[in-house]
Amino acid sequence: MPLSHQDQLYIMADILNNHHIDCTGTLSECQQIQRLASALQQNADVAPEIKEVLRQIEEYSTAGAHETDLLIHIETHRPNLSQWVDTINHYQ
Structure with a gap:
């Protein structure tokens, strides 16, 4: 059974929230996002209304997948991460 778009948004918000709270992540998480x-x-x-945020998240994850220091990348985007999660949660 395929995931609904609601399920996909939930998974994305969960991973992004973990990046924000723990300030850590993995290459595979970036690829999944x-x-x-x-x-x-x-x-x-x-x-x-959420499409622009999804574009920004895609840019973040694409860049993160190619970063040599993913932790610095996450730390740099930490303010955005909380905003993105809030936006996703609003539209779930």
Whole structure:
């Protein structure tokens, strides 16, 4: 059974929240966030108001997947992470 867009948003928010709270993450998490953000941007059931945030999240995760020091990348984006999670939670 495929994940609904609501499930995908929940997973994405959970990972991003962990990045924000723990200030740590993995390459595979960045890749998963990237895939989710890309899929959600193409999904017509996702509120148009969240599409820009999904684009920003995709950029964050794409860059994070190529960072030599992922922890610095996460720390740099920490303010954005909490805003993104709040936005996702609002539209779930």
